[in-house]
Amino acid sequence: MIVPHRVRELWRRLDVSVRDLPLGLFVLSVSLPPAFQNHGTLVGGVPLRPFDTLAVVAVALQALPLAVRRRWPLVCLALVTAGFALDQLRGYHSPAGTALPIALLSVGAYLEHYRRTTIALCTVAYLALIVGFHRLGPGEPASEFVTFYLAVALAWGIGAWLRSTRVAEAERRHRVAEETRTTERARIARELHDVVTHHVTAMVVQAEAARYLTAAPDRLDQTLTAVTDTGRRAITDLRHLLDLLQPDHGPEARTPPVGRLLPLVEQTRRAGQPVKFTEEGTPAPSTGSADLVAYRVVQEALTNALKYAHGGATRVDVRHSERQITVEVGTDGSGTPVTSSPGGSGRGLAGLRERVDVLGGDFSAGPQPDGGFVVRARIPTGSTA
Numbered sequence: 001m002i003v004p005h006r007v008r009e010l011w012r013r014l015d016v017s018v019r020d021l022p023l024g025l026f027v028l029s030v031s032l033p034p035a036f037q038n039h040g041t042l043v044g045g046v047p048l049r050p051f052d053t054l055a056v057v058a059v060a061l062q063a064l065p066l067a068v069r070r071r072w073p074l075v076c077l078a079l080v081t082a083g084f085a086l087d088q089l090r091g092y093h094s095p096a097g098t099a100l101p102i103a104l105l106s107v108g109a110y111l112e113h114y115r116r117t118t119i120a121l122c123t124v125a126y127l128a129l130i131v132g133f134h135r136l137g138p139g140e141p142a143s144e145f146v147t148f149y150l151a152v153a154l155a156w157g158i159g160a161w162l163r164s165t166r167v168a169e170a171e172r173r174h175r176v177a178e179e180t181r182t183t184e185r186a187r188i189a190r191e192l193h194d195v196v197t198h199h200v201t202a203m204v205v206q207a208e209a210a211r212y213l214t215a216a217p218d219r220l221d222q223t224l225t226a227v228t229d230t231g232r233r234a235i236t237d238l239r240h241l242l243d244l245l246q247p248d249h250g251p252e253a254r255t256p257p258v259g260r261l262l263p264l265v266e267q268t269r270r271a272g273q274p275v276k277f278t279e280e281g282t283p284a285p286s287t288g289s290a291d292l293v294a295y296r297v298v299q300e301a302l303t304n305a306l307k308y309a310h311g312g313a314t315r316v317d318v319r320h321s322e323r324q325i326t327v328e329v330g331t332d333g334s335g336t337p338v339t340s341s342p343g344g345s346g347r348g349l350a351g352l353r354e355r356v357d358v359l360g361g362d363f364s365a366g367p368q369p370d371g372g373f374v375v376r377a378r379i380p381t382g383s384t385a
Helices: 002-013 016-031 053-068 073-090 095-110 115-136 142-210 217-245 258-270 290-308 348-358
Strands: 275-280 314-320 324-331 362-367 373-380
Touching (some): 053 095, 073 095, 095 142, 258 314, 290 348, 290 373, 348 362
Parallel strands (some): 275 314
Antiparallel strands (some): 362 373
């Protein structure tokens, strides 16, 4: 199986003219032997004539140009038509006449420009050939000429159909590639938003708090250490994201799963946000991308809590079951907005809703009657256990 595959690969690497040359040589080889002479296409009723030097020229004009039928289809058709006319008007009627429908099919399939002009010129040339037949021989009924014209026109039509199919397939692949690129850009934008916004917000809040701790060196040192740790986590998460963009990334390059929620909560606590964290149940053996989506829900909700309810009591409840992950993050409304935090882009919660919807889950986010804010998500894991 390996050898035929290698042979096919080597064959595909050859120039297209080299790959088409065997067809022309085959037509030439079956047209010159005496046993096959005068046993080809017969149009116009011109009496048979024995092969001579002009017969060899006519056969060569019809057979050898097939080598360039895809590279230069119009040149191929012109030479084959000249050879066919010489073949029929001289009465050789060789099997090389089969090259004409092949050339027409190739023109229909591969000619990019002047297609209508070519059809018109071919029709004029055929009418001129009919006039020559009537001058040299007894001629044939008009129905015979019409039948032959329709037959070669069918070859052109098959080529045109092949070309339209090829163009449609190319357009479909281009459209799929564009849609894939658009989807990937949106995914990367969401990942960047989730990673950068959370860590930068935490760093801004911590740095803002450090301004008021100059009189307490120990607490100032703790705060600056927290800023440094947050920056390092941001670099680590960005590296995870960049690994995903590598064409040869493996499963180990995934972004943080639900199992890293506790460090995320600890980071938020160090930024000055009191967070009560609860995690129940056992994660399903296979969660697909549900664990990453759950992580992003918690991350975005805690980021918003730091920005818009800093210092307010926050709770994070995560529950695992065989079929789904349930996440709820809420604040009690007692916090205050951080005026120096980066402004929101408005895509955070909307992006989360899209992610959860793709997995067939439910997502909601909104204010509570007591002034707090809660984010809820139910994310199916896809597990059938």
